[in-house]
Amino acid sequence: xxxxxxxxxxxxxxxxxxxxxxxxxxxxxxxxxxxxxxxxxxxxxxxxxxxxxxxxxxxxxxxxxxxxxxxxxxxxxxxxxxxxxxxxxxxxxxxxxxxxxxxxxxxxxxxxxxxxxxxxxxxxxxxxxxxxxxxxxxxxxxxxxxxxxxxxxxxxxxxxxxxxxxxxxxxxxxxxxxxxxxxxxxxxxxxxxxxxxxxxxxxxxxxxxxxxxxxxxxxxxxxxxxxxxxxxxxxxxxxxxxxxxxxxxxxxxxxxxxxxxxxxxxxxxxxxxxxxxxxxxxxxxxxxxxxxxxxxxxxxxxxxxxxxxxxxxxxxxxxxxxxxxx
Amino acid sequence: xxxxxxxxxxxxxxxxxxxxxxxxxxxxxxxxxxxxxxxxxxxxxxxxxxxxxxxxxxxxxxxxxxxxxxxxxxxxxxxxxxxxxxxxxxxxxxxxxxxxxxxxxxxxxxxxxxxxxxxxxxxxxxxxxxxxxxxxxxxxxxxxxxxxxxxxxxxxxxxxxxxxxxxxxxxxxxxxxxxxxxxxxxxxxxxxxxxxxxxxxxxxxxxxxxxxxxxxxxxxxxxxxxxxxxxxxxxxxxxxxxxxxxxxxxxxxxxxxxxxxxxxxxxxxxxxxxxxxxxxxxxxxxxxxxxxxxxxxxxxxxxxxxxxxxxxxxxxxxxxxxxxxxxxxxxxxxxxxxxxxxxxxxxxxxxxxxxxxxxxxxxxxxxxxxxxxxxxxxxxxxxxxxxxxxxxxxxxxxxxxxxxxxxxxxxxxxxxxxxxxxxxx
Numbered sequence: 001x002x003x004x005x006x007x008x009x010x011x012x013x014x015x016x017x018x019x020x021x022x023x024x025x026x027x028x029x030x031x032x033x034x035x036x037x038x039x040x041x042x043x044x045x046x047x048x049x050x051x052x053x054x055x056x057x058x059x060x061x062x063x064x065x066x067x068x069x070x071x072x073x074x075x076x077x078x079x080x081x082x083x084x085x086x087x088x089x090x091x092x093x094x095x096x097x098x099x100x101x102x103x104x105x106x107x108x109x110x111x112x113x114x115x116x117x118x119x120x121x122x123x124x125x126x127x128x129x130x131x132x133x134x135x136x137x138x139x140x141x142x143x144x145x146x147x148x149x150x151x152x153x154x155x156x157x158x159x160x161x162x163x164x165x166x167x168x169x170x171x172x173x174x175x176x177x178x179x180x181x182x183x184x185x186x187x188x189x190x191x192x193x194x195x196x197x198x199x200x201x202x203x204x205x206x207x208x209x210x211x212x213x214x215x216x217x218x219x220x221x222x223x224x225x226x227x228x229x230x231x232x233x234x235x236x237x238x239x240x241x242x243x244x245x246x247x248x249x250x251x252x253x254x255x256x257x258x259x260x261x262x263x264x265x266x267x268x269x270x271x272x273x274x275x276x277x278x279x280x281x282x283x284x285x286x287x288x289x290x291x292x293x294x295x296x297x298x299x300x301x302x303x304x305x306x307x308x309x310x311x312x313x314x315x316x317x318x319x320x321x322x323x324x325x326x
Numbered sequence: 327x328x329x330x331x332x333x334x335x336x337x338x339x340x341x342x343x344x345x346x347x348x349x350x351x352x353x354x355x356x357x358x359x360x361x362x363x364x365x366x367x368x369x370x371x372x373x374x375x376x377x378x379x380x381x382x383x384x385x386x387x388x389x390x391x392x393x394x395x396x397x398x399x400x401x402x403x404x405x406x407x408x409x410x411x412x413x414x415x416x417x418x419x420x421x422x423x424x425x426x427x428x429x430x431x432x433x434x435x436x437x438x439x440x441x442x443x444x445x446x447x448x449x450x451x452x453x454x455x456x457x458x459x460x461x462x463x464x465x466x467x468x469x470x471x472x473x474x475x476x477x478x479x480x481x482x483x484x485x486x487x488x489x490x491x492x493x494x495x496x497x498x499x500x501x502x503x504x505x506x507x508x509x510x511x512x513x514x515x516x517x518x519x520x521x522x523x524x525x526x527x528x529x530x531x532x533x534x535x536x537x538x539x540x541x542x543x544x545x546x547x548x549x550x551x552x553x554x555x556x557x558x559x560x561x562x563x564x565x566x567x568x569x570x571x572x573x574x575x576x577x578x579x580x581x582x583x584x585x586x587x588x589x590x591x592x593x594x595x596x597x598x599x600x601x602x603x604x605x606x607x608x609x610x611x612x613x614x615x616x617x618x619x620x621x622x623x624x625x626x627x628x629x630x631x632x633x634x635x636x637x638x639x640x641x642x643x644x645x646x647x648x649x650x651x652x653x654x655x656x657x658x659x660x661x662x663x664x665x666x667x668x669x670x671x672x673x674x675x676x677x678x679x680x681x682x683x684x685x686x687x688x689x690x691x692x693x694x695x696x697x698x699x700x701x702x703x704x705x706x707x708x709x710x711x712x713x714x715x716x717x718x719x720x721x722x723x724x725x726x727x728x729x730x731x732x733x734x735x736x737x738x739x740x741x742x743x744x745x746x747x748x749x750x751x
Binding site for chain 2 (some may be wrong): 071072073092150153154157158159160161176179264266267268270271272287288289290291
């Protein structure tokens with residue numbers, strides 16, 4: 001009963017609000033149709049969530065960046081661009097940036113290669129128990145990062161880690177997987193790879209299955225072997241997917257946090273910041289050292305870096321895409 | 327949705343309880359934010375049994391996260407009823423006493439129980455303005471837990487009195503470690519860097535004066551503890567190698583640490599009273615092989631917690647009732663006997679059930695009297711706002727020395743720069 005009353009009310013409102021617009025023809029905005037209003041309602045959750053958890057925090061972060069802000073202390077102190085200036089000459093920030101790129105590189109390249117390889121195996125039409133393999137691939141991805149970190153800490157432990165035991169058995173000296181910079185990057189990248197290669201494989205698999213069979217048939221008629229088919233048919237057809245994965249991987253890679261945080265070096269990413277990443281450095285400054293203003297500046301710097309890289313990715317991607325249509 | 331259901335249930339419970347129980351026993355849910363093993367299940371169950379209307383919900387986080395979460399929550403109304411504060415953070419929070427209940431103003435006032443407690447531990451929970459914000463749960467004390475079998479194999483004495491005579495000072499302790507390593511080829515202590523906090527806490531001052539000014543640069547006991555630790559993490563190495571000095575390279579509480587305890591990779595652990603339970607939990611198979619001797623310098627303290635009630639707590643009175651019960655002499659005695667955490671109640675120190683307490687896991691060492699002796703010499707060291715950051719930074723510097731990344735003096739200089747950068751002075 002009451003449900004019927006609501007639309008009739010809104011209809012009256014709709015008509016009355018329509019009237020003044022007719023009188024003023026200068027306004028070029030078309031009156032909103034009824035479906036459009038419903039449409040607005042349906043898209044509004046996104047905008048509300050974006051406003052609450054996206055835009056407002058971004059604006060507030062920018063505001064905080066100009067202050068010396070301590071959570072419990074007195075009133076925040078306005079310090080102008082001092083935080084920004086400090087960041088520019090902060091060697092620890094640049095070190096975190098280098099670490100982030102290093103871990104990103106060590107994790108992305110093998111991850112993509114492995115994912116592509118596994119997707120090719122799974123795309124084989126003669127494969128048995130397909131659903132099983134696909135499910136298995138997703139398991140690492142849904143495992144809690146904490147659990148992953150605990151297991152990997154044991155693998156990479158100095159005295160009793162399985163990997164070091166294997167290395168000693170082969171006759172080499174123990175590797176300090178936490179203290180040594182490159183070794184720590186490799187270990188953290190391995191954690192990331194393990195979590196994400198399965199997910200990436202499935203995305204590759206999905207786009208591989210969208211490649212028309214005819215292309216392979218004609219390729220094999222032309223005498224192309226398996227490898228040549230992969231190189232000259234599969235890879236070019238996957239171009240867009242590869243670009244998409246690269247962009248997503250870059251954004252994710254620049255924000256890597258949980259793995260280095262849980263790896264056992266505390267908030268600084270090890271005794272000489274050997275695996276401190278951008279996000280970890282932000283967290284350390286804001287929540288451990290209580291320099292919320294400085295943390296905000298690091299956040300802004302990260303945003304700028306991520307936007308710059310996304311633009312670069314887009315430009316490269318567009319070029320590859322146009323090359324592909326030739 | 328969940329909250330609504332919870333509300334509905336609590337409403338129903340309230341109605342039900344209203345019929346059965348007197349009106350003053352309305353059901354209360356105490357939210358507690360904690361870390362490590364501050365609260366022991368055995369006692370919580372006893373409290374619940376005696377107070378059926380009280381539900382205690384404990385949210386346990388990692389030590390640093392626990393205090394970060396609390397810091398971010400204190401200005402809001404989403405605070406716990408009880409917050410557990412570690413000694414390395416108490417200096418920070420007691421400087422922000424506006425966010426906590428002054429326990430002197432509660433009923434009954436905290437001043438009525440003050441004299442039961444160990445003086446210097448009590449004053450760690452008092453703000454500069456004299457407000458009492460936290461009641462001490464336990465005191466670390468300091469002793470050395472050692473493996474008798476491994477000491478015998480290395481040709482060292484095994485009797486705890488003779489063992490203590492090996493190391494009246496830290497440099498003799500380190501020398502013992504070097505000899506042990508030479509004789510056995512194995513590490514002496516779990517983590518040599520732990521010497522830093524142990525030596526530092528034997529002084530009268532750390533990073534702050536009692537007036538709150540920073541003295542970490544100039545206080546001689548900080549640099550001297552640093553040098554002692556730097557010596558511990560580099561002594562006994564093969565030439566040109568960095569093997570962790572007299573210790574292993576494995577950090578305490580890491581996964582390798584438990585394995586090391588179990589396998590006897592090292593023979594010694596610097597043990598505040600609460601550490602004994604960790605050893606029991608991590609290495610149950612080594613029962614009876616351990617013993618406990620006096621630490622170098624004979625007294626000391628590492629760790630300890632206090633319980634506080636945030637200003638915006640929803641059930642301050644129920645929280646206060648619980649805290650007073652939980653930290654009363656009888657309960658502290660139970661905690662000591664069951665879990666090894668050492669009481670903060672001074673009258674218990676001449677109680678025969680403490681002084682006569684022995685533990686078979688540690689070869690019937692008179693743990694009670696050892697820790698009584700170790701806590702009574704400790705000075706009232708002033709705590710300060712940035713204690714935890716300074717601790718962490720020095721810890722990393724010592725780790726860099728251990729791994730041969732820096733010389734002791736270069737690590738010290740960098741630590742001072744890093745601290746200045748982090749805390750601004």
